[in-house]
Amino acid sequence: MAENGTRSTGILDRAGTIAGPSYNRWLLPPCALAIHLCIGMAYGFSVFWLPLSRAIGITDPVLCEGISLVQALSTKTCDWRVSDLVWTYTLFFVVLGASAALWGGWLERAGPRKAGVVAAFCWCGGMAISAVGVSIHQLWLVWIGSGVIGGIGLGLGYISPVSTLIKWFPDRRGMATGMAIMGFGGGAMIGSPLADWLMKQFSSATSVGVWQTFLVLAAGYFVFMMAGAFGYRVPPEGWAPAGWQAPPVTSTTLMSRFNVHLNDAHRTPQFWLIWTVLLLNVSASIGIIGVASPMLQEIFGGRLIDAPGVLFTAFDDDQKKAAAAIGAGFVGMISLFNIGGRFFWASFSDRLGRKRLFAVILAASAILYGFAAPSLAGGSIGLFILVFCLLASMYGGGFATVPAYLADVFGTKFVGAIHGRLLTAWSTAGVVGPLLVAYIRDGRIAAGVPRDQVYQPIYLILAAMLVVGFVANLLIKPVDARFHMADEAPAVPTASAVGAGHGGGVSIAVVLAWAAVCIPIAWGVYMTVMKASVLLR
Structure with missing residues (x-):
């Protein structure tokens, strides 16, 4: 305890982490x-x-x-x-x-x-x-x-x-x-x-x-x-970069001037609409990414290893090893695009706006799943790989953009906690997406469908899910004023609140x-x- 009877600030306490002017x-x-x-x-x-x-x-x-x-x-x-x-x-x-x-x-x-x-x-x-x-x-x-x-x-x-x-x-x-x-x-x-x-x-x-x-x-x-x-x-409270002013609130930027309390966020339709967008965007890709290697091998078979005409089910041991190496390379490419997409699309949202960005990635993903992927199955291997690399980039971009979207809609005061609750959509998608893909894939294989024709209906279902996500995103509007916290500092610092230092x-x-x-x-x-x-x- 401090001498004046007040509790001293611990090294882990929030008050002890407020940045000094030279930070x-x-x-x-x-x-x-x-x-x-x-x-x-x-x-x-x-x-x-x-x-x-x-x-x-x-x-x-x-x-x-x-x-x-x-x-x-x-x-x-x-x-x-x-x-x-x-x-x-x-x-x-x-x-x-x-x-x-x-x-x-x-x-x-x-x-x-x-x-x-x-x-x-x-x-x-x-x-x-x-x-x-x-x-x-x-x-x-x-x-x-x-x-x-x-x-x-x-x-x-x-x-x-x-x-x-x-x-x-x-x-x-x-x-x-x-x-x-x-x-x-x-x-x-x-x-x-x-x-x-x-x-x-x-x-x-x-x-x-x-x-x-x-x-x-x-x-x-x-x-x-x-x-x-x-x-x-x-x-420090109210700090903002020197000379910066928040953009005006519109139906596309949605950068709220007010905070919404954690206990009220889930009572708004905006929370559940963003939850739905994240659920469907993740579900549509997490399942197919999980079977990316076998999917490539099953669809293109011997064409991957310079043995055209040889079906995946007819591979010998050496051909299986060669095809598995190709599949691992495909997974590596998807991983790189997933990572790069997180930074690229999230950064792009600062210019385009979060709502518009999600509209772009949901619409583009639906088109790629609904039209490009089915038409390229069995066609150009290079274009097929490119389509799924782009899909992986937009999957990652959706993840990375969601926190900023929540801050725009609900303010910054409780955005970490609101984001935590929104991640239940991720947990749900982690079950729904893989189960959906595995159930349809295994069912079609058991029914005797040729391996190169197994995935086309899956792509169409995933495209439909993304269309629903697109509609949910369009419905997101600024939060009703009755949910704004009263007597609080603005969620976005104003010009008068701009502090000095810390800039870069x-x-x-x-x-x-x-x-x-x-x-x-x-x-x-x-x-x-x-x-x-x-x-x-």
Whole structure:
């Protein structure tokens, strides 16, 4: 306690993170990237599935016929099936959405630094618990460690910088959130090849090297995430860049001058319309991206490997390996466009407006799914690949633009918490999209439909979903005045509230901060390009 009886400000408290006059706002994006690049490894956990499926047998899985999922959770004598392990991936994104929704309000009160620290302990601590689970061969510990505790870290880490970035960059909301959320999409691009290399170093006659890799990654991620969390600063109340004034409110810009309280946001039709837009945009792409490699191989068959006329189902072992390499390159290209689209489309929304941007990506995606993809199936391989790369870029762009859209509609005061609740649409889409695609695909294969004709009805259904999203986006209007918070400072700073300092400029600290995140990103891009280069051969 302070001498005057008031509570002293702790290092993690929000009040202790208010920026001083010399703080450079360009230090914040690399801090956000440091956290998002680490938690983004959730997308890359599939690199562990095959090694873990032979954790006991080492070279070949020790299979136990008839073992149930419940039995697999605690068995010490049978290797886990991939279908048992992928539940960890499902838990990631269900818990991410739930934790972001539940604790988003706390984050706004506690501040981004405290939330970032908690996220680091949960994500890295969960990975360490998973390492224990792998070492003693207990799947339930992997589920609890990475799936549940790590999932909480995902949720808090994902939303921790959103509100702060938007407040530091009212003039470039889309670009700021696009940079951070680009990091989440790029986390696996760095983590997956790194994990693969580490497992090779740790593998032996008695171990596949996974639990050791978990511990090394957890330690490295913890350092990066803590550095990012302690780098967070919030701007002084009412701060805005010198000379900047908010654009006028129109039906297309929607940049509200007022804040909407967290407890009122979900009572507005705007919240549920944006929720629907995110749900449908994500559902339409997340399922098809999940089957991108087999889809390419099944549709084009032998044409991928200079064996025209050979169907996918007639491949021999060597042809399967060659086609799988092409499929992996396709996935790599999709990953790069997904990441780049997060920054490009979100930044473009600063010029075009968020509502117009979503209208563009939803309409374009519907056209590509409804007309281009079906007509190119079995046609030009290059154009087919380009279509799905563009779709991946718009899928990522929708993710990255949503936080700025919410700030435009509901103000900045509770945007982090509102964004957290909106992420339940992502969790829902993570179930709906893959199940829809898998159900139709498996059903058509079981009905004897030729593999190169399996996907066309799926494309049309996804196009229809995007059309519904397009209509939902058109219906979004400014929030009714009865939901505006009374006696509050304006959501968008006015000219009289513009503060001095914080604007920018290059310093050693800024250069070092950006180098710390750009070097790993560059390495990840290089590794992904090397994988995708097989498409050019």
